[in-house]
Amino acid sequence: MFEALPALSPDPILGLSAAFKEDSNPHKIDLGVGVYKDEHGNTPILKAVSLAQQELDKRETSKVYITPQGHQGYIDGMLSLILGAQSPVLKDNRVAGVQAPGGCGALRILAELLMRCNKDTVVWVSDPTWANHIPLLGDAGLTLKTYPYFDKASASIKFEAMMDCLKEVKKGDVVLLHGCCHNPTGADLTNKQWQSLTELAVKNGFLPFVDLAYQGFGESLEEDVYGLRLLAESVDEMVIAASCSKNFGLYRERVGLAAIIGKDANTKKITQSQIQSVARGIYSMPPSYGGALVDIILANEKLSEVWKDEVTEMRERMITLRKLLVDNLHKQGVDKDFDFVNRQKGMFSFLCISPEHVRTLRSEHSVYFVDSSRVNIAGINHSNVEVLAKAIADTLKSH
Ligand SMILES: Cc1ncc(COP(=O)(O)O)c(C=O)c1O
Structure with a gap:
């Protein structure tokens, strides 16, 4: 009975993770899956x-x-x-x-x-x-x-x-x-x-x-x-x-x-x-x-305080990363005004670039995020932000 069912294509975000894993570019960047990451790209267990x-x-x-x-x-x-x-x-x-x-x-x-x-x-x-x-x-x-x-x-x-x-x-x-x-x-x-x-x-x-x-x-x-x-x-x-x-x-x-x-x-x-x-x-x-x-x-009051401090740390890190990305994009001389990224909240931003640009970023620069242009801000860090901004700037200029 099961053979009559159609085989379904993988979930776009999970498919993206698989493609990211297979990419051998040492400078690849994953901004796809929505999990918080620290400066080293890890999703640690909170201290609390x-x-x-x-x-x-x-x-x-x-x-x-x-x-x-x-x-x-x-x-x-x-x-x-x-x-x-x-x-x-x-x-x-x-x-x-x-x-x-x-x-x-x-x-x-x-x-x-x-x-x-x-x-x-x-x-x-x-x-x-x-x-x-x-x-x-x-x-x-x-x-x-x-x-x-x-x-x-x-x-x-x-x-x-x-x-x-x-x-x-x-x-x-x-x-x-x-x-x-x-x-x-x-x-x-x-x-x-x-x-x-x-x-x-x-x-x-x-x-x-x-x-x-x-x-x-x-x-x-x-x-x-x-x-x-x-x-x-x-x-x-x-x-x-x-x-x-x-x-x-x-x-x-x-x-x-x-x-x-x-x-x-x-x-x-x-x-x-x-x-x-x-x-x-x-x-x-x-x-x-x-x-x-x-x-x-x-x-537990003490544990709650430890947890609240950790939430604050995660939030503030993401706010810093937004600013870092926008500053780096400006440095790369992009025409598009990306200041809206600083006004957006939480872990995600729509970069508001076309699906073609997103696909070029993936195929030519090993930068992975979904076609809608949603990026996981927490996937950015001080080591990859310059490469990322340059990839976005190059893509927007040349296509
Ligand atoms: C908007 C929204 N709602 C609900 C969820 C549910 O998350 P979970 O089932 O992992 O707790 C998510 C997770 O990404 C989400 O982004």
Whole structure:
């Protein structure tokens, strides 16, 4: 029966990694896959995580299953981190949550829940959005539509067009928003734009679905959730998918959170039972390890401080790298104004160059990133930035 299925081409980003590995150029540069890298190109285990591992080694006396909702300490810690310890929705006991296998797991759980509410649910996603949003939400059966978001020509958000489109969205439709550090563009809404969007959500009654995969990588742990918290305090209902892959560096441990804000504490009982049942029907229980580590870090003041300092260090390094790239591009005498890279946030930037230029960079200079021109800023370092800027400048001049 399987032979009737078509063989699929590899995921473009994973295909790019394979091509990078095979390239023998000693000066090759990988700006493809979205993982944080240090100055030496490594993705280290955070110090706070290492310390939590030692603690967990002492504490963990069994590998028996945990529950479908995961570690309650982890869920509570993450909800405080995201919504704020004093959040009115937490005080009013309106938030249901489960520990999920990564942000991807959280997105899928919430998609399945939305399907249980209404199988005709329409989800509006930004154009462009993270490529994996499409299968994570679409394969659950949700109907996806796009709203305008980013204009490559001016390297900025098309906020007016975005709002014009969202004004037409029906009550009950879902609007997927990137909490911060928009993937792939790095272009985030301003606080004022979040305010207008929130007013619209309240007025028109669409359901905000916030994907938060980079808290702390933009401005700070608090500032990065300005929009999310404003929405949470303003609308009756909302869903949140969060990831600990990047800001805790726990990629392979698969740690995320699916949260639902309902109208009241009674609705929470319903949503809590429903998401646990969704989780039970897909993978039964989440992996324990990563959630237990985050629980230990967030519950311990000293470890939390160590972790927050590490998040700050990662964020500041990426801000420095943006500046370094732009300065080097200027030094190479490029005509294009790349200053927008300094205004973008988090791990990604759209360089806003053509797919042909991206392919030339790959074939002639061994610089690897996806055709959309999304680059992983953390893949830049002091040793490769000059080579990179020269490759970009040469490509733009000669093609
Ligand atoms: C926008 C966005 N959402 C969610 C995720 C989910 O990450 P993970 O499943 O690794 O936690 C990612 C990861 O790259 C992402 O970029």
